[in-house]
Amino acid sequence: MIGDSRVGVDSDGNIRIKNVEFPVTQGLWELLTRKRVDKKLVTNADLKQYKTILETTNAHLEGYDPEANIRISRGNKFRDVISRLFTGNRQSGVEAALRRKWITYSHVAETVHRSCCGVSVFQLKQASTGS
DSSP states (O other), rough: BBBBEEEEOOTTSSSEEEEEEEEOHHHHHHHHSSSOOGGGOOOHHHHHHHHHHHHHHHHTGGOOOTTSBOOOOOOOOOOOOHHEEEEEEOOOOHHHHHSSSTHHHHHHHHHEEEESSSOOOHHHHHHHHHH
């Protein structure tokens, strides 16, 4: 399995994922199977195929969920390869928190306001309505 998908390998060593065949090179095998990638073996074409495989399988996303954030790791492969393939997709701070299904804007706004001012949104609503 890679991400949310089964992987098949034919007699020539080519990989089949979701009915798409990827011709395998030494560099692609390096990217798929190693924690520490030998960059000398990897070509730009290998990186492009690897990115396509990650996008097809959601392997680089939290919980393999296509709507989730990129799963961040301290590992060498994430630092040296994956983070560079998906440079514009990382979110941070409040923006990342808002994407999570269990946090709504009102919770974030209340938390931010409490940490800044020491009063809650509820107290502000009471003050503004005179209740």
